[in-house]
Amino acid sequence: MSDKKIRVLIAKPGLDGHDRGAKVIARALRDAGMEVIYTGIRQTPEMIAEAALQEDVDVVGMSILSGAHMALFPKVMDLLRQNGLDDVLVVAGGIIPDEDVPALRQMGIQGIFGPGTPTDQIVNFIREKVR
Amino acid sequence: MFDQEKLKSLQERRAQWEETTLQKTLDRFPERMESFLTTSGTPVERLYTPLDVADLDYERDLGFPGEYPFTRGVHATMHRGRLWTMRMFAGFGTAEETNARYKYLLEHGETGLSVAFDMPTLYGYDTDDPHALGEFGKCGVAVSSLADMEILFDGIPVDQVTTSMTINSPAAVIWAMYIAMAEKRGIPMHLLGGTIQNDILKEFIAQKEFIFPPAPSMRLVVDTFEFGSRYLPRWNTISISGYHIREAGSTAAQELAFTLADGLEYVRWGLARGLDVDEFAPRLSFFFNSHNDFFEEIAKFRAARRIWAREMRQTFGAKDPRSWLLRFHTQTAGCSLTAQQPENNIVRTTWQALAAVLGGTQSLHTNSMDEALALPSEYAVKIALRTQQLIAHESGVVNTVDPLAGSYFVEAQTNRLEREVYDYFRQIEALGGVIPAIEKGFFQREIAESAYRYQMEIDTHKRTIVGVNEYVEDEPIRIPLLEMDPQGYERQVARLERVRRERDNERVGATLEALRQAARGSDNTMPYILDCVRAYATLGEIMGVFRQVFGEYREPTII
Numbered sequence: 001m002s003d004k005k006i007r008v009l010i011a012k013p014g015l016d017g018h019d020r021g022a023k024v025i026a027r028a029l030r031d032a033g034m035e036v037i038y039t040g041i042r043q044t045p046e047m048i049a050e051a052a053l054q055e056d057v058d059v060v061g062m063s064i065l066s067g068a069h070m071a072l073f074p075k076v077m078d079l080l081r082q083n084g085l086d087d088v089l090v091v092a093g094g095i096i097p098d099e100d101v102p103a104l105r106q107m108g109i110q111g112i113f114g115p116g117t118p119t120d121q122i123v124n125f126i127r128e129k130v131r
Numbered sequence: 132m133f134d135q136e137k138l139k140s141l142q143e144r145r146a147q148w149e150e151t152t153l154q155k156t157l158d159r160f161p162e163r164m165e166s167f168l169t170t171s172g173t174p175v176e177r178l179y180t181p182l183d184v185a186d187l188d189y190e191r192d193l194g195f196p197g198e199y200p201f202t203r204g205v206h207a208t209m210h211r212g213r214l215w216t217m218r219m220f221a222g223f224g225t226a227e228e229t230n231a232r233y234k235y236l237l238e239h240g241e242t243g244l245s246v247a248f249d250m251p252t253l254y255g256y257d258t259d260d261p262h263a264l265g266e267f268g269k270c271g272v273a274v275s276s277l278a279d280m281e282i283l284f285d286g287i288p289v290d291q292v293t294t295s296m297t298i299n300s301p302a303a304v305i306w307a308m309y310i311a312m313a314e315k316r317g318i319p320m321h322l323l324g325g326t327i328q329n330d331i332l333k334e335f336i337a338q339k340e341f342i343f344p345p346a347p348s349m350r351l352v353v354d355t356f357e358f359g360s361r362y363l364p365r366w367n368t369i370s371i372s373g374y375h376i377r378e379a380g381s382t383a384a385q386e387l388a389f390t391l392a393d394g395l396e397y398v399r400w401g402l403a404r405g406l407d408v409d410e411f412a413p414r415l416s417f418f419f420n421s422h423n424d425f426f427e428e429i430a431k432f433r434a435a436r437r438i439w440a441r442e443m444r445q446t447f448g449a450k451d452p453r454s455w456l457l458r459f460h461t462q463t464a465g466c467s468l469t470a471q472q473p474e475n476n477i478v479r480t481t482w483q484a485l486a487a488v489l490g491g492t493q494s495l496h497t498n499s500m501d502e503a504l505a506l507p508s509e510y511a512v513k514i515a516l517r518t519q520q521l522i523a524h525e526s527g528v529v530n531t532v533d534p535l536a537g538s539y540f541v542e543a544q545t546n547r548l549e550r551e552v553y554d555y556f557r558q559i560e561a562l563g564g565v566i567p568a569i570e571k572g573f574f575q576r577e578i579a580e581s582a583y584r585y586q587m588e589i590d591t592h593k594r595t596i597v598g599v600n601e602y603v604e605d606e607p608i609r610i611p612l613l614e615m616d617p618q619g620y621e622r623q624v625a626r627l628e629r630v631r632r633e634r635d636n637e638r639v640g641a642t643l644e645a646l647r648q649a650a651r652g653s654d655n656t657m658p659y660i661l662d663c664v665r666a667y668a669t670l671g672e673i674m675g676v677f678r679q680v681f682g683e684y685r686e687p688t689i690i
């Protein structure tokens with residue numbers, strides 16, 4: 001791993017305004033020495049992919065609690081690919097039922113972190129995957 | 132309340148106890164932790180005695196239930212006279228599915244209804260709006276027009292049961308749909324009882340379902356105050372909510388302080404409209420969270436009543452005792468539920484509900500054990516409702532009013548929370564008031580700070596959460612989860628298209644245009660909104676008019 005700080009975009013897709021988790025994670029990653037950009041709420045897939053490109057991030061973390069993940073995450077993944085961001089690590093958190101996890105992994109979301117995940121587990125996951 | 136001489140001798144006795152009995156015990160058995168903290172992170176002392184409430188004046192600070200300052204409760208007999216309303220927050224998928232759930236809950240002894248709307252509805256979008264992608268029916272029921280509202284309450288006696296609706300930015304529109312639905316069934320609006328949440332300030336602070344900037348948002352709120360005070364005397368036109376502030380991570384004191392500050396702000400806006408305080412204040416209601424810390428929560432409810440009564444009477448000069456009453460709904464803490472070992476949530480919910488009852492709540496929602504995983508299944512929601520019935524009929528806590536009054540600990544916590552609230556009032560004041568404080572991100576920053584501290588306490592094992600950071604199991608989850616109608620979306624969109632096709636579109640256009648003129652001017656918008664919904668204008672169309680006239684708000688992004 002290089003000395004360069006890991007750059008992370010924390011994004012809230014969809015209409016869901018529950019931003020407690022996104023903010024806690026953003027802060028935990030920052031405290032762990034990463035550069036964190038938080039999009040704020042109500043982001044469309046286009047806005048998220050655009051921000052990932054503009055900010056030249058290593059990681060995109062999406063938080064969603066409304067249950068719209070199966071509609072929104074594939075769009076984000078497609079747009080990231082179209083923007084040439086295939087190498088960006090994508091992780092997700094929120095209320096995501098177990099049965100949706102295989103499909104999400106299939107589309108390239110490598111880490112899926114449900115309620116109760118300790119923040120250092122997410123920090124370590126990102127550190128291991130981003131080289 | 133205590134004799135000065137006796138307090139002095141007690142102080143000496145206490146010092147003596149600390150040096151002898153206590154010291155001996157500590158030498159042999161040190162305490163398990165250096166400090167003991169409430170859920171909010173406030174240190175709790177080992178022991179409370181009359182010394183901790185030496186200044187307490189019974190008549191001034193507690194009084195009698197049903198009398199100023201209402202610390203002991205808003206009714207003289209409290210739950211001996213009438214139990215709280217058992218009101219389960221429910222909604223998912225289509226109006227048909229949710230209607231069936233309401234009937235199921237009423238059949239099992241629920242005594243009030245509470246509607247959860249889906250995300251598009253909460254943001255004032257129709258189900259088929261592009262912004263609504265993937266969100267239909269996920270967090271609640273979709274209501275895009277009067278047609279959905281008619282189905283939602285089909286067969287439910289809305290003149291007998293009260294209905295609470297958790298709706299904020301589009302509150303006036305959804306309320307109008309409810310009024311129009313009843314009207315079509317021959318029930319005049321003055322007979323309707325219920326609540327619209329309609330608390331836009333806490334949306335800016337915590338839940339984030341705002342649409343318009345603060346000023347036009349507040350105007351719509353005051354329009355409902357004015358309309359309600361004239362035509363719907365049994366309706367609570369607002370439910371000033373701490374619940375979401377707490378869920379976003381605040382402490383108990385922040386929840387209480389920010390909610391009451393919001394409440395006082397609504398009163399100021401009502402007065403600025405030219406309303407008399409006693410015209411609208413009796414229909415202001417509140418909504419609090421009941422989190423894990425049993426005594427702190429009970430103290431919070433008691434402090435809430437006392438502060439509100441004082442402020443309404445002394446600061447605003449309200450004369451009608453009903454204006455002094457802080458009546459509230461409680462929901463147990465959703466954020467305390469764990470996805471792990473979900474059955475444990477039944478137990479958490481039980482003591483949280485117990486705290487709400489001991490704190491004198493007027494109505495209560497108990498969370499279902501599966502709510503960290505999905506919307507509640509029938510199985511889970513019935514246990515949650517039964518929890519309330521068990522407390523009401525078997526625990527015995529309802530047999531006397533405010534049984535924890537006089538507890539040195541509870542009174543000291545009540546006083547402590549009151550002090551913290553006034554500290555926050557001063558800070559908010561110094562920032563120029565509630566709306567400037569929102570625009571500066573003050574509340575958002577305070578809450579984020581508390582949320583982070585709480586998470587770090589869990590991560591570092593300073594705080595134990597059973598099944599999450601201790602007593603962890605690797606067992607798969609065995610409880611059945613809710614399954615929704617897979618054809619729901621198509622059904623809903625088909626209905627919406629039929630409504631748009633079959634209504635008198637000329638009339639719709641005219642009512643929307645009249646609303647636009649009203650929104651641009653200063654007329655009360657409620658009568659115009661009612662005309663729109665009666666003509667079957669959709670939620671998206673009506674909110675679209677407001678979006679054009681008022682513009683949309685973007686919040687400062689704060690981590």
